[in-house]
Each structure stands twice: as structure tokens, then as C-alpha cells.
Amino acid sequence: MCGIAGIFHFETPKPVDPVRVERMCDALVHRGPDGAGVWTAPGVGLGHRRLSIIDLEGSPQPMHSADGRAVIVFNGEIYNFEELRRELSAMGAQFNTRGDTEVILAAWQKWGVKCLDRLHGMFAFALYDLDTRELFLARDRLGVKPLFTARLSDGSVAFASEMKGLLAHPLLRREADPLAVEDYLAWGYVPDHRSFLKGVEKLPAGHYRLLRHGVPPLPPVQWWDISFAERRTGSSADLSAELLHHLRAGVTSRMIADVPLGAFLSGGVDSSSVVALMAEASREPVRTCSIGFDVAALDETAYAQQVAQLFGTDHRSRRVDPDDFGAIDRIAGIFDEPFADASALPTLRVCELARENVTVALSGDGADEAFAGYRRHIFHAREEQARAVLPGFLRGPVFGALGSAWPKADWAPRPLRAKSTLLSLAASGEEGYARGLSVIPPELRQTLFSDAFLKVRGDYRAEDPLIRMMRDAPARSGLDRAQYADLKFWLPGDILTKVDRTSMAVGLEAREPLLDHRLIEFAAQLPHRERIRGGQGKWLLKHTMERHLPREILYRQKQGFVTPLAQWLRGPLAGEARAIGSSAALARTGWFDTKRLSTLAEEHISGRSDHARLLWQLLMLDRAVDKLGLSA
Template identity: 50%
Template sequence: MCGIAGLLNLDLQPVDAGLLQRMNDIQIHRGPDAGDSYIAGPLGLAHRRLSIIDIASGQQPLVNVENNAVIVFNGEIYNFASLREELKGLGAGFRTHSDTEVILQAWKIWGKACVKRLRGMFAFAIWDKDNEQLFIARDRLGIKPLYYSLINGRQLAFASELKALQCLPRLDRQLDARAIADYFTFGYIPDPKSIFAGAHKLPPGHTLLLERGQTSPTIEQYWDASFADPFQVHDQQQLDEELIERLREAVGIRLVSEVPIGAFLSGGVDSSAVVALMAGLMEQPVNTCSIGFDVPSFNETEFARQVAERYQTNHQEHQVAVDDFGLLDTLSSLYDEPYADSSAIPTYRVCEQAKKRVTVCLSGDGGDELFAGYRRYRWHLLEERIRGLVPAAIRKPVFGLLGNYYPKLDRAPRYLRAKSTFQALQREALAAYLHTVSFTPESIFKQLFTPEFNRRLNGYRPLEVFEGYQQQFDGDDPLSLIQYLDMKTYLPGDILTKVDRASMAHSLEVRVPLLDHEFVGWANRIPAHLKLHRREGKHIFKRALEPHLPSNVLYRPKMGFGVPVARWMRGPLADTLRQRILRGHLQTLGIFNQKTLDRLADEHIHGTSDHSVTLWALLMFEASIRRSMTGDQVAAA
């Protein structure tokens, strides 16, 4: 796993070597083992290396045997050995045993179609000297990040992290108003936006090509998650067995490493499944790592311990205080732009502990999106059934009235907290799902921003993010649609971003077998009713795992990986909340309605309402923007 960066001056001026070096150095945490650069006139590529495969000869930037192409690469290609043999048969020459050189030679033989042959996680850039082309690609699911910026039509810059682009003196640092609206809706900024108007993320499954004479790049999609053509299931046991075999193969190809390897073991279904299959494939005991909390309601280590004992893993568990909120400013430096998932805190801690024993960890990320494990999926389908039974002419006014006047009972039993459900039922499906996942309730969102900032939005609605992806969806099932939406937004924007930054902060590589694109393509064809069966999410996944995992691991209530943010902000973080939200930097931006901020903080601290999610998003926004300031006033675009 590595960090990459690069510059291409379209005006043919020589690359500033010092600037490229600063971009590379600021990403040293991504690759502490080595760092180098390649400069040829207007083109410069830089690389930071975390050595995993071909430690002896896999240094980058890497030039091919013919000396007419050079690459920088972040990731792992799991089928590189078979591709190498195929390419050798087509006349390609190799001087290393690395997967990096396989990508480079695949480009020379197959051109931009090379990405369709790669199985793995990757972000890479190739400079083709003969054709004067810069080709950049990002993996299908967005496991590895890639930011880029076109500056004044004269320079294309790219990097693994936004902090490297912030080294550019001419980067447009105006805050993107639409990105801000998205952030307070989703809790992260979905692709292709970034917090800055002048920087963008290359979306997952896309390539970027800049050819001689072009002043802007061509961006194309080469892969998308498909839900078309579901299986006709005649033998459920056979399907269960095939699921395990396919996942076992996806796990197996991710065990190639020249450094110590292990796995995260939370005690949940997904990580436990990965550990169980690893144990059957490895000669040595699996190194497993768990994080426990000093409050039982947030602690899953008992279940992780059961799996570790069953498979005789080399298990270590570390207990941390549940009031571990001292990372607030650290997180803002890791994520570079506002990021509000508070589970980034325990994720950072588990990566910190894992790195003490291993350099590579397998994780169970992606299982909830793939097999419908989130509780919100169950509630959404229930709401969909009600929408189908009640005509819109009746549903909208009746449930709209109930949603407006039913009290917001944050501390009542769940069955009495119906306000959000009523509000969802008055909406159509897409808007209702956005309402379900939103960090900021619509009633607060409408009051959060100043009139001036709302004018800058010019009518933009974050719902447009979902609407755009709905047009690409090729299935016909309501559950598959929201799974697809999560695969395009929540998975890359939140889950994979969280794991990448937290792991790279400790120079730890994380591999995600459940997101192997071949496994994903197969799993997406499983009929939706086998994923969410009655009230049981991940039904087929759990059923297939019954021979491999204890029943109380498979069928216990989902806990998640959360922290008690609401309690923090009524106690030890209350003063920080007041200082940073009510009297701090946010007041100078002209974005937020100060009366609304005062009300949210006051109601939450005094316990009359729970605004913890929105307030945490505000705290992380303030910390991120304050850190990104470089002396020039940041203004909203």
C-alpha cells in the first residue's frame, strides 16, 4: 500500500521538483519504507512505498523494460501472477516480480482496457512517453482514493490524499457550497466532489485520460455494480456452498504477502467469516485483533473471543476508554476534508493496535451493503409496502400531518419514536431513504444555513446525488436499489474512506475480500428476498456460515462500532462544543445561522433533544476547515 502524486504541466513548463517533493513527503505515512520521484520536463510522478510484495525490486516510480512508460501505483493486484504469464506470452518483458510492472505492461498491450483485467484494489497513474498520454485509474469499488485538480487549464495534479493537493499554491481553495450541503446530509462528501471547488475525487470504476493537445481530461466509467438478471434458485444448499467457496477464493488470493498478515475480528458476522475462512487456508494461526470498550453496551469482545477460540487464532484484544474523544483534531488531519462518522475513532485505535504485530490486515467491510445487513434496509422495505398500499393522495397529507405534530421522543422506547417513520412515509422512496440516512433532519437543515449561503446553493438538493445514481441502476427490486445507492455513496465515501485513512495513518494495509469485484458481481445476482428474509438481514450469508460460526455470533442483534457521542457532548465535550460551535471559527465563514447553532447546542446540552449527530458533524467541520486554512481566508463558492 502506498501514496502517489503527480503533476503534468499542460503549458510544457518544467515541473517544480520542490513542489512535487512536498506533495510526496506529506503522504509519508502512506509509505514509510521508500520514496522517490520521476521528472521528465513537464511531467512529474512521485511515490511513497509501504513494501508488501517484491520488497527487493518493486520500487517506484517504475519504468518499463522498453523505457517508454512509467507508473506510480497504490494498491494490490491479486491476479498479477497469471496476468504476468499471459503478458509474457504476448511479448512483454519484465525486470521485476511486482504487480506494479504487470499493470504497466498491461497498459502497453491492452491500452485503457487493461483495467478490466485487473483484480484488486488500486489507484495508479501511467505516463506513456510515445503517445504523450497520462492515464489514471481507480478500482471498481473505491477501496483506494484518488484526488485530482485541473489548475487554470495549465496543470493537472493528482494525489492519494487531498493534503498533497493543498501543497499547490494555485489550488482553488474556495469551499464548494454543494459539497457542504452534501456533507451535512451524508456525513461525508460523496464522489466526485471534495470540500474545495478546485479539487475532485476520481469516482470508483472510472479512468482519467489526458492526451497531448487536450486542456481537460476525458473521464470514463469502465465498471458498475449490476443487479440485473438475478439467479433462479432451485437448490438453496448448493447456493450456500457456492457462496462459501467463492468467498474462500476471494480470501485466499488476498493472503499473498512478504510481511506479517492478520485480520480484524470485531465479533460481528463479516469479520468472523473472514477469520474462519483464513484459518482454513493458512498453515500458521491467524493473527487477530479486537478492540474492546469499558462500557458493556459498546463492547463486542466476548463474541470475538468465541471465534478466536474456535479457530485457535493468535488473538490480542485491547480495551480503550469509551470516552476516547481526544482524537477529534487528529481525525481532521487524517481526512483532510469534513468527515463525521464517529466510528473513525475506534477504527483508528484498532489499526493502531494491529500495526504492532502485522503490516497487512483483512477486514469484513462490505458485508452489510452486499447482503443487506443494515437495519435501515428492513425499515425501508416496510415503508415501501405501506406506500404501495396507501395512495399518495392520502399518504402525503396524513403522514405529513403526523410527522409534523408527533413529538420527537429521543429517549422513549423505539416503538414510540415514530416521528421519523411518519416523515419518511409522506415521501417517495428515494427521498425517504435519504431522510433515513441523513445526518441532519430536514427541519434543521432548512434552518442551518444563512440566507446568503442558501442563495449560493442555487436550488441544489443533496437528493440529486441519489437521483443521478438511480438513473444508472439496472435492477428492478427496491432493496437492490438502496443497496446500489449505498455501494455508490456510503461504501466509498464513508466506510472505505474511514478504513483507508485510519490504516494508512499507521502504515497498515487493509484488504477487503468481501469487495472482490467478482464476488460482488456474483452476490448481486442473489435474489433480494434471500438477503433480507422476513426481519433477518444477511439471511443467506448467515445461513451459509452456520457450519463455520457459532449461532450467537450469527444471529445476535447488530451492535455496530459506535461511540457515545451524545453523552460526550452533554459532559466532557460540552465546553468544547460551546467554544468551537458558538464562539469559534464557524462564525467567520458566513455559512451558518448562528441562532440555529445556539438552539441545537442548548437543547442538546440540557437534554431536551438529541442533536448529537448534527453537532458532531459541526464539530468535525469546524476542525477540518480550521486545519485547512493556510493564511488565506477560505470562502464558500
């Protein structure tokens, strides 16, 4: 795993200062502490920071092709590189290294942009072809690895694995995009279709860009998408056997490394499944790690220990103080953009623990999105059944009126918290799912912003792109569309961003075997009954793993990393919550009604209301604005 950065001039192939590229790479040293390199030619410069995983001594970057006609900087892993090497060698390709980077170069020279279809793995790379004088930027299918780009005032495009690489370039403007503020308040992160800074873009997952000297920059081209338009046939037993094949392939392909390798183990279905299949494929005990909390309701280490004993893993666990809020400033620095998924804190801690013993760790991320494992999938499927029975002209007025009148009761038992469900049923399936997925609903956001900001924001609403994505999805049902949105919107924007930044912050490579694209494509074709059955999500996955894992692991209530935000913001962080309304950083932006923010903070601190998620988002936004030095 690595960090990459570079500069490309469109109009005139001006010389690129290698020191400038080197400084961009130095900002990414945490992603690649084992080595560095810079290459420049007229109009182009490529830089690299290396974390050595495969061919430890023999694959320095930037790397030239065997014939010297192409140069690449690459962040990621190609899991089928040995198979591709054999195929390309048979066609006459020459190789000087044992790693996967040189295979990408040879694949480009043989197949051009079609080489992407043959690459199995996680990657973001920049490849410059000296013959055609074009720069090829590409990102993996599901967006495991990030790539930021920015158009600069001197006519160049800069790119980097993280925004901090771009921030090291003196020509990057530090001006916030107001629509990104709206997006962030809705989702708790800035989704991939936008960046927090104007002029900065994220190359979308499953896309590439070809940049040529003398040609205006072309938009990204989608080279892969996930389709829910087809359905598999066959018995559950047959589908289970096929699923197990894909699971094994995903896990074993990601166990290739020339450095110590292990796994995160929470004791949940997904990480336990990965560890079970790793143990099956390994002659040595699998190295696993987990973290726990002193608060029993938040602690899952007993389940992780049970799985570790079952498979004889070399297991390490560590308890984390639930008041571990001291890393807030560090988290803000790790993400650059505002990022309010509070599970980033415990994720960082488990990455730190893993890095003490291994350089690569396998995770269980992706199964919930692929197999309908979130409670919201079950709720949405039920709501879609209701929408199918009740016509829209009846649902809108009736449920809309009930939802508006129903009190917001976060403190009440779940059956009495019907406001969101009623408002969701009043809308279309896409609108309802967008409302359920958002952290701060549009009517509350409207009350937070200043009049000046509302004029700038105009008619745009953060939910609009998600709703369009769902309506245009290659899908057959509401559940399909919800999962499509999760895989294309939520997964790269939140989950994979969180894991990439926290793991790379400590020089750890995280791999996601349950995001093998062949497994994802298989899961997208499963009938509904194989995804949700008897009120259980991920039904086929759980059924398949019954031969490997005990039922108390497979069928216990889902629990993720939990951070006690409400308690923090009423206790040790109460002062921080009160300061949000008068914060120098947020106040100078002019985005918010600061009196309204102060009122919400006091309501939360007193216990009259629970505004923990909103206050946490504002706190992390304040930190990001301060670190970026923004004024508006």
C-alpha cells in the same frame, strides 16, 4: 500500499519541478514510509511513497516498463498479478521484478484501457505513456483506494492519493465549495461526487481519465458498474455453495504478502467469517486483533475472544477508554475534509493495535452493503411493500400530515419514534431512502444556515444526487436501488474513506475480501429471499457460514463501533459544544446562524434534546475549516 502524487501540463509541456512533486509526496509519507521516488519529463512529473508489501526490495517506483516506454506510480494491490504475468509472458512481455506494478505496465501496453477489466484488486494509479504522451489515471471498481485531482492556474492538473498531497502545491486555491457544506451536513462526509475545496475533484470509483498534451481535459469515463438487473435461479443450497466459493476466493487472494498479515476481529458476522476462512487456508495461526470498551453495552470483545478460541488465532485485544476524545484533532488532520463518522476514532485505535504486529490486515467491510445487512434495508423493503399497496395520492397527504405532526422523540422507545417512517412513506422510495440515510434532514438544515448561505446554496439539496442515482440504477426493486446507492455512494464516501485514512495514518494496509468484485456481482443477482428472510438481513451469508460459525455469532443483534457522543457533549466536551456558536473558524465563514447553533448546544447540554450527531458534525467541520485556513 502507497501514496502517489504528480503534475501534468495540458497546453504546453512545461518542465515540472521535481522538488514540487517531492513535497507533495512528503505530505503522504504516512502512506509510504519505506521508500520514495520522483520522475519527471517535459510536461509531466510522477511521485511515489512506498509501503513495501510484495517484492520488498525489487519494485521501486516510479517504475518504467521493460521497454522504457511507460512509467507508473501505483497505490494498491493486484491480487491476480501472477496469473496475468503468466498470460503476458506467454505473449512476449518481459519482466524485471516479482511484483504487481510491472504487470500493470505490461497490461496497459497489451490491452490499453481494457487492461482495467483484467485487474482484480484495489488500486489507484497514474501511468504515463511516452509514445502516446498521455496520462492514464484509474481507480478500482468499488473505490477502495482514493485519487484526488485539481486543475491549477498554470494550466496543469495535479493529482494525489489524499487532499493533503494537493495542499502541498502552492497554486491550489483554498476556497470551500458551499454545496459541499450542504452535502456534509446531510451525510456526515463529503461524497465522492464533490470535494470540500473548489477546483478539487475525486476520481469516482470504477472510472478512469485519459489526459493528453494539447487536448482539453476530458471528463472521467466509467469502466465498471454493478448491476442488480438480473436474478440468479437455483436452490438456496446451490447458491450457498457458489457463495462459499466466492468467499474463499476473496479471502485467499488477499492473503498474499511478503510481510506479516492478520485480521480485524470484532466478533460480528463479517469479520468472523473472514477469520474462519483465513484459518481454513492458513497453516499458521491467524493473527487477529480487537478493541473493547469499559462500558459493557459497547463492548464486543467476548464475542471476538470466542471466535479467536474457536479457530486458535493469535489474538490480541485492548480496551479503549470510552472517553477517548483526545484524538479529535488528529482525526481532523487525517481526513483533511470534514468527516463526522464517529467510528473513525475506534477504527484508528484498532489499526494502531494491528500495526504493532502486522503490516496487512483483512477486514469484513462490504458485506452489509452487498447482502442487505443494515436494518435500514429491512425497513426500506417493508416500506416498499406499503408503497406498492397504497397509491401515492393517498400516501402523500395522509403520511405527510401525520409525519409533520408527530413529535421528534429520540428519547422514546423505537416503536414510538415514527416521525421519520411516516415522512418516508409520504415520499417516493428513493426520497424516503435518502431521508433515512441522511444524518440531518433537509428541514433542520434549512434552519441552521445563514440567509447569505441559503442564497448561495440555492435550490440544491444534498439528497438530489442520491435520488437520481437510485432512479437511474440498473435495478429491479426498491431494495436493489437502496443497495446500489449504498455500494456507489455510502461505501466509497464513508466506509472506505474511513478505513483507508485511518489505516494509512499508521502505515497499515487494510484489505477487504468481501469486496471482491466477483462476490459483489454475485450478491447483486440474489433473489430477495436470499438477502432478507424472516426479518434477518444477510440471510444467505449467515446460512452459508453456519457450518463454520456458532449461531450466537451469526444471529445476534448487529452492533458496530459505538462512540458515546451524547455523553461527551454533555460532559467533557460541553465547553466545545458551547463554543460552536461563537467559534472563530465557523463564524468567519458566515455559513451558519450562530445564535441557532448556540441554542441547539444548550438544549443538548441541559438534556432537553439530543443533538449529539449534529453537534459532532459541527465540531468536526470547525476543526477542518481551521486546519484548512478557510474563510468562506
